[in-house]
Amino acid sequence: MNDIVINAKSLRKRYGSVAAVDGIDLSVRRGEIFGLLGPNGAGKTTTILMLLGLTEVSEGTIDIGGFDPMHDPLEVKRRVGYLPDSVGFYDGMTASENLRYTCRLAGFSRTDSDARIERALARVGLSGVASHKVGTFSRGMKQRLGLAEVLMKGAEVAILDEPTSGLDPEATFELLDMIRGMKSDGTAVLISSHLLDRVQAVCDRVALFNHGRIALEGTVPELAQRVLGGGYVYEVVADGADIERTLAAVPGTQRVTKEGRLFRVLAERDIRADIARAVVAGGGNLLTLSDSAPSLDTVYRHYFEGQAHGTA
């Protein structure tokens, strides 16, 4: 398939004897949003820097749009837009001046730059503040400006490192929406994040990182299926004695977890009616019973708990 724009094979990065990234394979297609998810220090940012040619690869090969970042870093950087973790701009310059500097570094002509900057700022909703100093911008606005920079480059590949960290829910929602827009442009988007639930919503495929390796890879439902078995998750809110035990006793239940007043029931098939009956029969008041999509958070926690138990 010629659609693949990022292709990394058995990628390794060692710092002394410590392997920050320990043999990962990765491929991302055009128009696909791929999530690199995992805790801090799992090797996500190191992987990204290797893809960009900003840090040396210890072992393995990378191909980005037909170029190797170690041999042709300039060609790779021309094709890749990068939004670093907590991006910074020159505070004393305006938003459009900052972007113009990037345009010059990228080698765009002056008239071309003007059009690109205007279009990109409009897309991220910053046209109104184009001539404001970046020093006055909020975190969310800077993040959007960073995204504008990626859009402006018209890159085939966009690599976004923790784009939503530190943003309020509203700003996160807007940003994710813009990222979906990039997908429809045909850009391959690689998002790294430790906030699983927020990012899961936009990702076509995800890779869960752990200790420099990809522990799991696939679409979110696939992973849920693989890790959780059934993949049916229900949220139950009920008053009464011993709800947890009642729920666990329902046939078909695999796991019950308690989160405050809420019980999360993991089941191998649709057992909603059984749950309702069991709670009522147990003398409890059923307040809420809802179907929830299997969350990546659950998948992740379940998987690594299983790992821990397995090795213990």
Place this chain on the structure above:
Amino acid sequence: MARRSGSAFTGAGTVFLKEFADHLGGARVQILEWLVILTGAGAVYTAIQDLKTTTGQDPFLFLRLFTQARDPLPSFVLVLDFLVPLIAIGLAFDSVNGEFNHRTLSRLLAQPIYRDALLIGKFLGGLAAIAVALVTLWLLVIGLGLLTLGVPPSSEEVLRGLAFLVVAIAYGAVWLAVAMLCSVLFRSAATSALAALGIWLLVSVLWPQVVTFVSTAVYPPNELQILFNQPNPDQLQLQQSLSRLSPSTLFGEAVLGILHPTTRALGLVFMSQLEGAVMGTPLPLAQSLLLVWPQVTGLIAGAIILFVIAYVVFQRQEVRA
């Protein structure tokens, strides 16, 4: 490592223009320049007061503008000797770590440029800013001289003045490279500034004492020399070699050779070597330049070596926090 493709200079021009514009527009540079202009003006003013009384006696009157000193003010040259490093350090102490701390470094390096371009652009941008400051200052001094002395400078004086300007810029380049190296080595801007200023103090102020101490320790004078109060030639030789490690010494010697045309040698000279020399007569310009050539190349080489060290360290540095 495999050879990389593409030019290391792609984008260097853009970085240069941005840095240059930042320096010229920045408050920091304006403060430093006013400092130099005010001290320089004071030095030149007193020099002019002195020179007015001796207008007819000196064939190189204009050059005296730079070197004449009257207590308590130092000469213009000494002001530069002291303040050029300060400007250079002020311009570059946060040039690389500043990008890092403002989190702009990884964003810049994700653009299609090499790290080389960033460092070269920044260095040349700073150097251009120093050059602009020094040229302005030089023109002010010459202008002030024309107005107050009422004698036009001879062509040789102008040429010697220009040579002095070039040496001063090379001197600035050395300190710019020192400050840039500090900005690569230290992630904190305050630490970097402190380290650069520490080196400046050591090299400009403490170095002469250190050099005397070390050279006397290595070659202590023998009894005869103590008796006749004669210096030990070995000791003097070592003292001079060591002191020339300081850019301040090189600058001082180069300026001495250029602005005092009567200077015939910058090192130890035995009486036998002076046979046939007419003392007190000025050397032609070409001979003066030949005399200070090692000092000037020393300054330029120092700047290049320091820049290369900064470059190597920067290339190996990780971009991430």
